[in-house]
Amino acid sequence: MTKIPFQAESQRLLELMINSIYTHKEIFLRELISNASDAIDKMYYRALTDDNITFNREDYYIHIQPNKEERTLTITDTGIGMSREELENNLGTIAKSGSLAFKKEQEIQDGHDIIGQFGVGFYAAFMIASEVTVTSRSVDETQAYAWTSDGTDGFSINPVDKETIGTTIVLKLKENSEDETYDEYLEEHRLQTIVKKYSDFIGYPITMNVTTQQPKDEESDDMVEVVETQTINSMIPIWRKNKSELTKEDYEQFYQDKRYGFDTPLDHVHISVDGAVRYDSILYIPENVPFDYYSKEFEKGLELYANGVLIMEKCSDLLPDYFSFVKGLVDSEDLSLNISREMLQHDRQLQLIAKNIKSKIKSQLKTMQKNDRERYVTFYESFGRQLKFGVYSDFGMNKKDLEDLLLFYSSHEEKYTSLLEYIDRMPEEQTAIYYATGESVQRIKKLPQTEMVADKGFEILYLTEDIDEFAIKMLENYKEKPFQSVSSADLDFNEDQEETNDDFKELFNKMKEILGNKVSDVRESKRLKSHPVVLAADGEITIEMEKVLQSMPDNNQQVKADKVLEINAKHEVFTKLQHADEETLALYTNVLYNQALLIEGLPLEDPVAFSQDVCKVMI
Numbered sequence: 001m002t003k004i005p006f007q008a009e010s011q012r013l014l015e016l017m018i019n020s021i022y023t024h025k026e027i028f029l030r031e032l033i034s035n036a037s038d039a040i041d042k043m044y045y046r047a048l049t050d051d052n053i054t055f056n057r058e059d060y061y062i063h064i065q066p067n068k069e070e071r072t073l074t075i076t077d078t079g080i081g082m083s084r085e086e087l088e089n090n091l092g093t094i095a096k097s098g099s100l101a102f103k104k105e106q107e108i109q110d111g112h113d114i115i116g117q118f119g120v121g122f123y124a125a126f127m128i129a130s131e132v133t134v135t136s137r138s139v140d141e142t143q144a145y146a147w148t149s150d151g152t153d154g155f156s157i158n159p160v161d162k163e164t165i166g167t168t169i170v171l172k173l174k175e176n177s178e179d180e181t182y183d184e185y186l187e188e189h190r191l192q193t194i195v196k197k198y199s200d201f202i203g204y205p206i207t208m209n210v211t212t213q214q215p216k217d218e219e220s221d222d223m224v225e226v227v228e229t230q231t232i233n234s235m236i237p238i239w240r241k242n243k244s245e246l247t248k249e250d251y252e253q254f255y256q257d258k259r260y261g262f263d264t265p266l267d268h269v270h271i272s273v274d275g276a277v278r279y280d281s282i283l284y285i286p287e288n289v290p291f292d293y294y295s296k297e298f299e300k301g302l303e304l305y306a307n308g309v310l311i312m313e314k315c316s317d318l319l320p321d322y323f324s325f326v327k328g329l330v331d332s333e334d335l336s337l338n339i340s341r342e343m344l345q346h347d348r349q350l351q352l353i354a355k356n357i358k359s360k361i362k363s364q365l366k367t368m369q370k371n372d373r374e375r376y377v378t379f380y381e382s383f384g385r386q387l388k389f390g391v392y393s394d395f396g397m398n399k400k401d402l403e404d405l406l407l408f409y410s411s412h413e414e415k416y417t418s419l420l421e422y423i424d425r426m427p428e429e430q431t432a433i434y435y436a437t438g439e440s441v442q443r444i445k446k447l448p449q450t451e452m453v454a455d456k457g458f459e460i461l462y463l464t465e466d467i468d469e470f471a472i473k474m475l476e477n478y479k480e481k482p483f484q485s486v487s488s489a490d491l492d493f494n495e496d497q498e499e500t501n502d503d504f505k506e507l508f509n510k511m512k513e514i515l516g517n518k519v520s521d522v523r524e525s526k527r528l529k530s531h532p533v534v535l536a537a538d539g540e541i542t543i544e545m546e547k548v549l550q551s552m553p554d555n556n557q558q559v560k561a562d563k564v565l566e567i568n569a570k571h572e573v574f575t576k577l578q579h580a581d582e583e584t585l586a587l588y589t590n591v592l593y594n595q596a597l598l599i600e601g602l603p604l605e606d607p608v609a610f611s612q613d614v615c616k617v618m619i
């Protein structure tokens, strides 16, 4: 039989893994058991929709058998099996395409990365085996096939006899070397320990023929070796266990086993509800942003089990988009097993669970925000953006749910603050929540607009992300305090300032004429102290929003802020303007306007003309 080569990328990953110095080689068993358990799940699920198949739970198991003489370890399952094509496709391709391209080779130091991020599952077998044979018979076929490979260049597939449906994997262990003894995977006790450690919660019995010493007969002291088949896992899924029996490490281990992420979760919630709807759930808040989180490929959702049987891997209806980073599962006795995806959407039980879960996540995050700020900031730096999207999307429908979870970097002690903390610190005479937008905190701090507000002793929120101002605009106010941009043209807390005098007005009109429709108005500034000029915006669209909208690929080019050029009448430059002849006034006006654009981080319309204007001023 000719050899079929591995796909190029699989081949490369395989080499990396076989030769990796990955120290936790024992996880190969977890991978194979987990595949076996999935295969039985599939069988169970199939039985629900196919009347020709009956599923008796007792008939389904995973059996592990070491053979010391032959140095083999065999893992058998009674799952759904694989056809010839499935063997070729499923075991010929490693992980998802593009995964190697994503991870640069030098970043893969110990294999941990590959296993964690992409789930190379089955291939982990080659860390300990020099040859792997997978004999499988699919539920849909009478002919079985054997897939064999030494993991180097390819595999072969041959028809073989197999009476029962399911899969048997024989691992021919590698020869022991100076650094590694592979014989340990032939020891019953070692295998039992690995199963207990990683696969205890698997919902089907994991059996093994275990040798024990027993008295020869009741009266005798003589012992004999007895071999009996034992179930070595407890079969109670972790989510059905009592919270008090579980440690933080158990939850973290489960997170890793389930490959919810490669990181250590920041927090978890274990919920057991026994009310109008009964369910158990474990939810995790990851620490790191998954590599595909902001791509189209990312699918949100929780695993959904109906009474211990996995019926959906990513049930998206269980999570609102703004909590799409949450990982975990829900298991409910009340869900019907053969429910379709479409029906599930309208299922009342599921809607109740989703609602419940949403408020649990919210309160968990609030608690973290209150009790462990450092951890919350880590969370927020990863996923705060998603919360702000949540405030903004669906026409602000969820803003009340989310406003207390938001943090903004603030001028007060230069750290993150919640909105509640902000208003608690507000002096009595302050009526609004002030914010300033810009590319970075450093840049915002230097904005002329912030000067007067800061001088008044009012705290300013520094908004540096694209989404920030959109979210703020959607919120409108927080506990009845309106949000006010320090750049907005109607910012006015200098009540005692006199009306702009008529002479000034005439000058401003002339300047407006010079600038034409580049600005909607030229006015005296009420916010500037030491700077001569600034741009403000009239109306709903701010300059920062204009920048964001213009940078988007859709046709937002038309959306422009109504820009107002504000002049500081107390600045020396203003006296110059007052005494300038027509030509000089045009020159100064253009220079000032361009300076204002630069301060805002807006592009100059004609940099060359600006440079020439500056030279003219200097000469």
Ligand SMILES: Nc1ncnc2c1ncn2[C@@H]1O[C@H](COP(=O)(O)OP(=O)(O)OP(=O)(O)O)[C@@H](O)[C@H]1O
Pocket: 031, 035, 036, 039, 077, 079, 080, 081, 082, 090, 091, 094, 095, 118, 119, 120, 121, 122, 123, 167, 259
């Ligand atoms: N024991 C088995 N019975 C039936 N199908 C199997 C078995 N083992 C593997 N497969 C099939 O081979 C595929 C590839 O397995 P592999 O472990 O490489 O990745 P995976 O299980 O899909 O992903 P991951 O390991 O990341 O969860 C599986 O998706 C499954 O379809």
